[in-house]
Amino acid sequence: MYDFIIVGGGITGSALAYELAKKNSKVLLLEKDAISDNATRYSYGGLAYWSGITPINRQLCREGIEIHRNLSDELGSDTEFRELDLILYIPRETNPETVLKNYNKFEIEPKFLSVQEACEIEPLLNPDAISGVLKLPHGHINTEKTNQAYLNAFCRLGGKIQYEQVTQFIEKEQTIIGIETLENKYYAYKVIICAGGLTRSLLKQIGINIKIYFSNAQVIVTKPTDIKLKTLVMPAILKRLEIENKVTQAENENRWINPNTDILDGICEAGAIQFIDNHLCLGQISQFITDPYQKVDLIKSEEEIRQEIGQILPALKDIPGRLHQCLVAFSNNTQPLVGKIEEWTGLYTFSGFTSTLVFAPPLARHFGNWLIEGNDSIITQLEPIQSYK
Numbered sequence: 001m002y003d004f005i006i007v008g009g010g011i012t013g014s015a016l017a018y019e020l021a022k023k024n025s026k027v028l029l030l031e032k033d034a035i036s037d038n039a040t041r042y043s044y045g046g047l048a049y050w051s052g053i054t055p056i057n058r059q060l061c062r063e064g065i066e067i068h069r070n071l072s073d074e075l076g077s078d079t080e081f082r083e084l085d086l087i088l089y090i091p092r093e094t095n096p097e098t099v100l101k102n103y104n105k106f107e108i109e110p111k112f113l114s115v116q117e118a119c120e121i122e123p124l125l126n127p128d129a130i131s132g133v134l135k136l137p138h139g140h141i142n143t144e145k146t147n148q149a150y151l152n153a154f155c156r157l158g159g160k161i162q163y164e165q166v167t168q169f170i171e172k173e174q175t176i177i178g179i180e181t182l183e184n185k186y187y188a189y190k191v192i193i194c195a196g197g198l199t200r201s202l203l204k205q206i207g208i209n210i211k212i213y214f215s216n217a218q219v220i221v222t223k224p225t226d227i228k229l230k231t232l233v234m235p236a237i238l239k240r241l242e243i244e245n246k247v248t249q250a251e252n253e254n255r256w257i258n259p260n261t262d263i264l265d266g267i268c269e270a271g272a273i274q275f276i277d278n279h280l281c282l283g284q285i286s287q288f289i290t291d292p293y294q295k296v297d298l299i300k301s302e303e304e305i306r307q308e309i310g311q312i313l314p315a316l317k318d319i320p321g322r323l324h325q326c327l328v329a330f331s332n333n334t335q336p337l338v339g340k341i342e343e344w345t346g347l348y349t350f351s352g353f354t355s356t357l358v359f360a361p362p363l364a365r366h367f368g369n370w371l372i373e374g375n376d377s378i379i380t381q382l383e384p385i386q387s388y389k
């Protein structure tokens with residue numbers, strides 16, 4: 001019998017597993033893929049610690065960046081953490097002042113740079129496509145290495161990982177007492193779902209719906225290149241966030257409860273980051289399709305991303321690479337789904353974050369306190385997780 005079973009070994013599951021093992025709990029982590037093929041692997045790896053708006057978010061941003069600055073030492077493997085500039089480009093036809101106004105709510109306000117100043121900092125930018133940029137201090141990690149560093153440290157603390165797909169919950173009178181995989185049954189006092197974009201469909205196995213959503217993201221991962229991108233480049237106006245808000249309105253809830261393969265909405269937004277080994281991540285398409293298993297047209301998506309990248313960072317357009325798709329979980333307000341699922345005993349979720357990479361490490365620490373010591377100043381302020389049939 002385990003104290004905790006964690007389902008999902010992306011950044012959320014691995015950070016939480018590590019924090020719980022650090023507190024001497026007996027933890028089993030179940031991950032379906034021995035070679036990861038998830039949102040964590042294909043992420044840009046940006047740490048938006050400037051983006052706190054509410055007092056809770058601001059505290060988590062400060063704690064998050066501090067943890068990341070020391071994480072390689074703590075976990076005993078290199079996460080490739082570094083501080084770098086985030087460049088948010090403003091399209092040529094847009095007035096920079098209107099965009100800048102949307103950023104004054106954040107804890108750290110961006111600096112506006114003219115086209116010429118922007119191109120001095122990031123020479124790969126196309127000066128004809130922008131009316132300026134916003135510059136912010138940002139952190140960066142290699143998410144695959146950070147994920148693995150957490151898993152290795154977890155195992156060193158006595159944690160156990162099984163590469164098996166969870167297919168069902170073992171239930172007794174509204175209490176979850178374990179889970180079933182394709183091969184085995186495992187029992188625990190508490191089961192915590194960290195399955196990212198598959199969290200909703202997994203919980204549906206026992207008739208539970210919770211308000212967690214996902215986008216189908218597509219990104220090109222290139223081979224290492226001699227071309228040097230100095231900053232993390234993204235759009236200043238993220239239309240994806242508007243679409244997330246729209247597709248999670250009450251009138252669409254039924255589509256999430258009864259998934260299908262229709263594309264509710266979608267957007268391609270040029271963004272790019274280069275990793276320390278010189279490979280690039282070029283993105284990104286975000287499509288909103290309620291069936292999590294829908295496959296996309298890889299060739300068409302790759303063409304679309306290259307077209308958008310060609311406008312903003314022309315030198316990167318044709319670097320050889322491969323398109324990947326993955327699911328990215330999000331909630332329909334800025335609150336993560338961290339806590340016990342109401343009306344059930346023994347069942348918890350840890351998912352649906354905004355700025356997941358900066359929030360997951362501190363939230364894992366707070367959630368660990370709450371699960372083991374029964375109290376935590378942050379977790380007690382989060383909204384309860386409502387389930388409905």
Ligand SMILES: Cc1cc2nc3c(=O)[nH]c(=O)nc-3n(C[C@H](O)[C@H](O)[C@H](O)COP(=O)(O)OP(=O)(O)OC[C@H]3O[C@@H](n4cnc5c(N)ncnc54)[C@H](O)[C@@H]3O)c2cc1C
Pocket residue numbers: 007008009010011012013030031032033036037038039040041042043044045046047048164165166167194195196197198199202217218219283284326327328329351352354355356357358
């Ligand atoms: C292109 C791109 C760029 C991004 N850039 C940033 C960024 O700069 N900054 C930022 O903060 N965020 C960014 N994100 C988002 C961030 O990467 C994700 O939010 C985060 O990695 C999600 O972690 P996760 O653990 O919730 O999910 P995942 O990494 O998807 O992990 C979930 C895991 O659960 C496993 N699983 C699911 N179902 C089961 C089952 N039944 N049994 C066993 N295992 C199961 C899956 O195999 C998977 O490994 C980006 C995402 C993308 C795609």
